[in-house]
Structures are given as structure tokens and as C-alpha cells.
Amino acid sequence: MLAYDKAYELAKEIRSSEEYKEYKRLKSLVMADEQTKSLLKDYKKMQLEAQAGYLSGTEPSAELLEKIKKLGEVLAFNKDVTEYFSAEYRFQTLMADIYKILGDACDLGLDFMKE
DSSP states (O other), X not given: OHHHHHHHHHHHHHHTSHHHXXXXXXXXXXXXXXXXXXXXXXXXXXXXXXXXXXXXXXXXXXXXXXXXXXXXXXXHTOHHHHHHHHHHHXXXXXXXXXXXXXXXXXXXXXXXXXX
16 A cells, blocks of 8 residues: 555646746646637647558558648747647656656666667
């Protein structure tokens, strides 16, 4: 049970981190505007579609990549969205680092991919 207790403690620490608080604050801010929310939803959906293509070994269409680029340029004009993306990146980095630490501790790494 100690592992679960520590997991809940870690979750509490993550929720109280500056990275998480800033991410949540900016997400609430940008999602409050329906037009921005809709554009972000479309942007994220297209990014996910492109990533799925890469992961499955197929190149995303040039049309999809162009749409992502153009919508990204539109979103970049919004200072709040730019700050949100930055905060989201910092929070995702924190989470990736934590996952790596846990994975390394449990030997869940990708050692089989090393030569």
C-alpha cells in the first residue's frame, strides 16, 4: 500500500507545481473563448492525425501538414494561446521526466531498442 500512498502524494505535488498551475490557468483562459477553443480543438485533432500517421509508418498528406501550419500561424497571433502552448510544453516535459524516472526505477525503459 505504501506505493499507492506515494503515488497519491506525487499526484498532489504535481497538482501544486507551478508548471501545472500555470498550464491550468492558461488553459482555462484560452478555452473561455469559444472561437479560440474551436480552433485549438481542430489544431490538436490535426496534430494527432499527423502523429498517428507517422507512428503507423505513413507520411501525413501535404494538405494536412499545410493546414496544421496555417492554423498554427493563426493561433500564434493570440498571445494567450502562445503562452498556453508554452505552459503546456513545460508541463508535458515535467510529466515526461517523472515517467522516465519511474520507468528507469522499474526497468521499463526501451533498452531493447539500443544496439
